[in-house]
Amino acid sequence: xxxxxxxxxxxxxxxxxxxxxxxxxxxxxxxxxxxxxxxxxxxxxxxxxxxxxxxxxxxxxxxxxxxxxxxxxxxxxxxxxxxxxx
Numbered sequence: 001x002x003x004x005x006x007x008x009x010x011x012x013x014x015x016x017x018x019x020x021x022x023x024x025x026x027x028x029x030x031x032x033x034x035x036x037x038x039x040x041x042x043x044x045x046x047x048x049x050x051x052x053x054x055x056x057x058x059x060x061x062x063x064x065x066x067x068x069x070x071x072x073x074x075x076x077x078x079x080x081x082x083x084x085x086x
Contacts, residue, residue, distance in 0.1 A: 004036065010084075017083040018058040026084060056083040 010023040029035045046052065060081040068075040 007036070015062075015079075015081050017081040017086070018060045019055065019083045019085070021084045023084055056086040058083070 007026055010027045012022075012024045012027055014023055016022045026039075061078045062081065063076040064079045066075050066077055
């Protein structure tokens with residue numbers, strides 16, 4: 001079962017991954033035990049079926065400007081956004 005403690009440890013204020021779900025949603029939605037039970041049932045069923053959605057494995061890489069000339073590719077670093085569920 002998903003614990004309240006693990007959900008409360010999620011970092012908030014971060015960008016969403018390819019599924020557009022923010023950690024904030026899970027952290028603040030975790031106050032509701034119904035929400036936690038639904039998530040727990042979902043993960044248990046997926047585990048039992050040995051199923052992992054391929055959508056959750058998709059990554060989104062975004063170029064983030066570090067400093068200097070914005071027209072210089074070397075002044076960027078790649079940030080990889082993953083699915084919250086993954």
